[in-house]
Amino acid sequence: MRRVCVIGAGITKFVRRAKETGKELSFEAARMALDSAGMDIKDIQCVAEGTAPDAFDGMHMKAEYLSDGSGAYGKPYTRSYVGGGTGVFTGVHGWWHVASGMFDTCLVIGEEKMSSCHPHPQGAFVTIFDNFTERQLGPNLVWIFALEMNRYMTTHKIKKEDVALVSVKNHGNALDHPSAQLGMKITVEDVLKSEVLAYPVQRLDISPTSDGAAAVIYCTEEIARRYTDNPVFVDGVGWHLDTAYWTDRDLYYPRYVEKAAKMAYKMAKIDNPRKQISFAEPYDPFDYKELHHMEGLQLCGKGEAPILTREGVTQRDGDLPTCPSGGALGVGNPIAATGVMKLCEMFWQLRGEAGKRQVKNDPHTAVAQAWGDLMQVGTVVVMRRGGEHP
Amino acid sequence: MGKVAIIGVGQTVLKPFSPEVSYKEMIFEAAVKAYEDAGVEPRRDVESFIGVSEDFWEGTSIFDEYLPDQVGGALRPVCTIGNEGLAGIASAAMQIMTGQIGVAAIESHSKFSEVDRPLKVMQMAFDPILNRPLDFNPHLVAGLEMARFLDGSGAKRNDCARVVAKNRRNAIANPYAAYPARVTSELVLRSGETFAPLRKLEMSAPADGATVVVLASEERARKLSDNPVWIDGMGWANDTPTLEARDWARARYAEWSVKQAVRMAGWAAKKADLFEIDDTYAYKEIQHAAALGICKPADYAKFITGGNPPINASGGSLGCGHVLDATGIFRLGEAVEQLRGQAGRRQVRGAKRAVVQSWRGVPTTAGAVLMLSNNDGSPAPAGKGAVA
Numbered sequence: 001m002r003r004v005c006v007i008g009a010g011i012t013k014f015v016r017r018a019k020e021t022g023k024e025l026s027f028e029a030a031r032m033a034l035d036s037a038g039m040d041i042k043d044i045q046c047v048a049e050g051t052a053p054d055a056f057d058g059m060h061m062k063a064e065y066l067s068d069g070s071g072a073y074g075k076p077y078t079r080s081y082v083g084g085g086t087g088v089f090t091g092v093h094g095w096w097h098v099a100s101g102m103f104d105t106c107l108v109i110g111e112e113k114m115s116s117c118h119p120h121p122q123g124a125f126v127t128i129f130d131n132f133t134e135r136q137l138g139p140n141l142v143w144i145f146a147l148e149m150n151r152y153m154t155t156h157k158i159k160k161e162d163v164a165l166v167s168v169k170n171h172g173n174a175l176d177h178p179s180a181q182l183g184m185k186i187t188v189e190d191v192l193k194s195e196v197l198a199y200p201v202q203r204l205d206i207s208p209t210s211d212g213a214a215a216v217i218y219c220t221e222e223i224a225r226r227y228t229d230n231p232v233f234v235d236g237v238g239w240h241l242d243t244a245y246w247t248d249r250d251l252y253y254p255r256y257v258e259k260a261a262k263m264a265y266k267m268a269k270i271d272n273p274r275k276q277i278s279f280a281e282p283y284d285p286f287d288y289k290e291l292h293h294m295e296g297l298q299l300c301g302k303g304e305a306p307i308l309t310r311e312g313v314t315q316r317d318g319d320l321p322t323c324p325s326g327g328a329l330g331v332g333n334p335i336a337a338t339g340v341m342k343l344c345e346m347f348w349q350l351r352g353e354a355g356k357r358q359v360k361n362d363p364h365t366a367v368a369q370a371w372g373d374l375m376q377v378g379t380v381v382v383m384r385r386g387g388e389h390p
Numbered sequence: 391m392g393k394v395a396i397i398g399v400g401q402t403v404l405k406p407f408s409p410e411v412s413y414k415e416m417i418f419e420a421a422v423k424a425y426e427d428a429g430v431e432p433r434r435d436v437e438s439f440i441g442v443s444e445d446f447w448e449g450t451s452i453f454d455e456y457l458p459d460q461v462g463g464a465l466r467p468v469c470t471i472g473n474e475g476l477a478g479i480a481s482a483a484m485q486i487m488t489g490q491i492g493v494a495a496i497e498s499h500s501k502f503s504e505v506d507r508p509l510k511v512m513q514m515a516f517d518p519i520l521n522r523p524l525d526f527n528p529h530l531v532a533g534l535e536m537a538r539f540l541d542g543s544g545a546k547r548n549d550c551a552r553v554v555a556k557n558r559r560n561a562i563a564n565p566y567a568a569y570p571a572r573v574t575s576e577l578v579l580r581s582g583e584t585f586a587p588l589r590k591l592e593m594s595a596p597a598d599g600a601t602v603v604v605l606a607s608e609e610r611a612r613k614l615s616d617n618p619v620w621i622d623g624m625g626w627a628n629d630t631p632t633l634e635a636r637d638w639a640r641a642r643y644a645e646w647s648v649k650q651a652v653r654m655a656g657w658a659a660k661k662a663d664l665f666e667i668d669d670t671y672a673y674k675e676i677q678h679a680a681a682l683g684i685c686k687p688a689d690y691a692k693f694i695t696g697g698n699p700p701i702n703a704s705g706g707s708l709g710c711g712h713v714l715d716a717t718g719i720f721r722l723g724e725a726v727e728q729l730r731g732q733a734g735r736r737q738v739r740g741a742k743r744a745v746v747q748s749w750r751g752v753p754t755t756a757g758a759v760l761m762l763s764n765n766d767g768s769p770a771p772a773g774k775g776a777v778a
Binding site: 001021052053054055057058059060061062063064065067068072073074075076077078079080081082083089093095096097099100101102124125127128130131237238239240241242243244245255256259260263267372373374376377 | 444445446449450451452454455456457458459463464465466467468469470471472473477480481483484485486487488489490511512513514515517518519625626627628629630631632642646650654750753754755756
């Protein structure tokens, strides 16, 4: 198997309502990624696209529509798709294009334009539920994640104050991200006083809806050497999807994330993630999800993530920074683009190019993860910088 | 780069309507047949599951949610590839070529009969700013393209009618086909001009059905299968999505796809013993045959009557029914049966190589090509019978 390198990254600003079309957002992210790698679109052999529900844009076969904006004209091009897990999965999808030996270079791109959905994209989510048993109840994501958050907090006796610390951290981290939609300095008090949407979920527990795109460039080691002395390596990928019958599962723990993480760690030869991973970009569309996912990613024991957060371990200057980018909560959450934003963040951090966001522990290995569907899918990518690692 | 084999195919009989089964039951039937054919236990042996689907056809957003249970994929690596089915096959093949996955299953289906307003769904694929406000019937694009194709390519209207007569007749021998019939080209030319010059009988009719295919690495295939069919080459490509900017005369996506596939396979597409190529509309078969280098449009009639390798022995989409993004995978099933010598009355004697080509339909320019063979030049596995 060929080792896959990352040599460029690009991102648009994440905003509530972009004037640009989805094609234009894709173009902007792809252009920036190519420029940062020192490549032109003619150097790209194939394109791996990630974009989540067509219902947001009302575009049937959305990837076909986006194809020219994503640089796919005249190229092999496919879209992969696992709901909210799509973004990081696009990093897996691109990986197999290069690791298989079929292609030497691949543009990996994630795009989402949620604002086209009126009056609010949350309305589109009713269509993700089972058309016989659930849809008639008119459910939405805030409801079902409220169930999951409640279950997680109840099982481990977690206080809302501890969960809110994630929101405070990620919104604060995002202040240093030039693409961020919601960088802001807030307090635990602010989170606890924000509007209750579906208890225990409050307004500041949730990431915003966003428009945006992000891209990374994958290539072989041989090609990478022509462009940079400092490539980052995709050393592990994993993905698992659980049963559609989410009502039959115990929601306190994301076992699908555990399986996906173990798949990626095995490939990356990581046997002690707590020691061997420098920082993590777990998916944080809700603040409790970062905690939930840290546990699924085996970065701490079940119920321990709130303790690490309270102790400051997950701050940028801590031992295990999480979401140094600002995450979905702070940078914004244009679903598929969010996951690719996390891949971009690993690339910049591992190259020491994250500027004010740079983590302080001289990072060598990082993991990004996304999650989605009916609390059902985990997608994981592990990246490393060059050289020897513990 | 490791070789990849097809070791199992399962499909349901295509039908215009299928009120007796849900999509899950339909997929389950295809999956059970495919795993039985491959001799694999999905919960133990299959390491990756790929569904090829589009949300709007399903009427469900994030449709991958509803795939795992009926294919044995719950709490396993599962994903959706949003493209034509053959691109899903290519993704699974690449997963296997990385060495990380040994056996993969690919699923695609159509439950078209349950789509309330299919033309509205198709309209949602048009550019929302430039095209959709014109509110035209999506098949109009095919009519325009056919007009451009007939102008100067050398293809004749009568040739398009012959495609219909041939394919629907071929389908009579195909137990999976939904629309077998004895239709003469005269009758086709007498059918109504729906989107001039396109006639009613020159448009394939939709059908319901599911197909599951099992792929394996060379190592696993040799252990599991007596009659593996090898993927020698694969290619897929997109032309521009913009109606106003594309080359209407040629199927460039097919030209690019076959170029990639031939480079990998090392044999020319026209060396195949049979061709399963897209015939969503009758003229498309002639256009795609030209793009693949099988025969020039002007020579099409001579080619199909001249004792050459058959084009669409299955009956094609015109004879079997169009099953949305499952179309390419369904036709791959035909090629596999042929290369295993299991195609019954349709059997092409001594078939060793096949080319399968697909297109995503209006208004896309996405296409894919697979080049297959049943002979990798190596001896049959020890203790097992000779390759059929």
